[in-house]
Amino acid sequence: MALIVEKYGGTSVGSIERINAVAEKVSRTHAAGNQMVIVVSAMSGETNRLLEMAKEISSDMPAREADVLVSTGEQVTIALLCMALIKNGEKARSYTGGQVRIETDTSHGRARIQNIDDSRIKKDLAKGKIIVVAGFQGVDSEGNITTLGRGGSDTSAVALAAALKADECRIYTDVDGVYTADPRIVPEAHRMDQITFEEMLELSSLGAKVLQIRAVEFAGKYKVPLRVLSSFEDGPGTLISYEVGRKMERAVIAGIAHNADEAKLTITGVPDHPGVAHSILGGIAEKGINVDMIIQNIAADETTDFTFTVPRADYESAKSILAKVSDELGARGVTGDNSIAKVSIVGMGMRSHTGVADLMFATLAEEGINIKMISTSEIKVSVVIDDKYTELAVRALHKAFELDKKLQ
Ligand code: ADP
Ligand code: ASP
Ligand code: MG
Secondary structure: OOOOEEEEHHHHHHHHHHHHHHHHEEEHHHHHHEEEEEEEEOOOOHHHHHHHHHHHHOOOHHHHHHHHHHHHHHHHHHHHHHHHHHHOOOOOEEEHHHHHOEEEEEOOOOOEEEEEOOHHHHHHHHHEEEEEEEEEEOOOOOOOOOOOOOOOHHHHHHHHHHHHHHHHHHHEEEOOOOOOOOOOOOOOEEEEEEEEEEEEHHHOOOOOOOOOOHHOOOOOHHHOOEEEEOOOOOOOOOEEEEOOOOOOOOOOOOOEEEEEEEEEEEEEEEEEOHHHHHHHHHHHOOOOOOOOEEEEEEEOOOEEEEEEEEHHHHHHHHHHHHHHHHHHHHHEEEEEEEEEEEEEEOOOHOOOOOHHHHHHHHHHOOOOOOOOOOEEEOOOOEEEHHHHHHHHHHHHHHHOOOOOOOOO
16 A cells, blocks of 8 residues: 655646546545545635735735735635545545644745644544645744745645655646646647656756745655656656666756746945955845845956846845945945846756857857856756747757757
């Protein structure tokens, strides 16, 4: 008997019809002799709908109350799915994050899971029950409801799978696996049978929202057997592989990710002395704003220009913090651009191949796309461009790296 954790995303539980279909699917796997823990997201569009209502009241939402609000979406789907399972003759039981006791820190809206109490789930599983858990949510040590960041149900599922030492964690979504690029943008993209954990980690962190980055981190830390599949059709999906060696005939690049949710800020003419980077970024970090790419250049007059990217939602607040810092440091001024996108190529093959970055730059040049920032690591190259060229860049790179030709 295997213990399987399955997660169904928003589109997969987006209507009563879909919830009934998921219940049927779960019943079949249960009937085959497996123990089942199901994690569900809110119905598609629901989390956004709730956030929109809150924004109508205030643009500056109190974070604690925002979590009380958005966590309701998942509470609806756990109840509906359980009802559908019970109608099918199953013994099923729903749990909110707090009822399981998925304990997190108190960072509302981006909480991190610290501990999962598996005792209630284990007792119910032993009685043959199917467990349905609300994704995306937990509680802090004082019982306040927290949420894990957008796309966080993936993380709930992988963390539960790790805590329960599940035999497999299946992420069911609206695509049938991990593709070489977002299939909504690149019709020629193809599903990969396998992707290495390292590549998946990069793709997720660079914008491929098919798996939340925290979910991939958890999976790697606890070596959770993880697969991404479609809830709409049967198929093998994509396995996240922890093997170091891999078939050599693979393409150099595994995939392309894009993120049009960033903004760039520059503080110019900063007198260059030790501690400058800390003075500039200290205030940004204190506000809890994530800084991604950073570039610093020294000019001939011994001043420095300092550029970095932040999530687009934090652009205005980062800009006003920086304006104050600029005055304090006697810098020349602050400029910004909130219509940029980051496009990245990712692949383990980069470790052993040269000329990868150059092919990327040449391809973008041929399309007349200007590169505003570049950053590299061992297995990725990212560029920042005007966001209006995102789709063109992703498609051109997909072709240039021959990702349309299935190699595996
Ligand atoms: P769910 O609601 O099931 O969690 P998401 O919308 O969060 O689903 O994630 C699935 C979506 O991720 C797909 O519909 C697809 O558009 C997008 N996506 C982006 N990059 C990729 C990729 N490389 N492979 C597959 N899907 C991707
Ligand atoms: N409902 C949450 C969201 O829309 C969590 C999730 O779907 O994973 O972000
Ligand atoms: Mg998702």
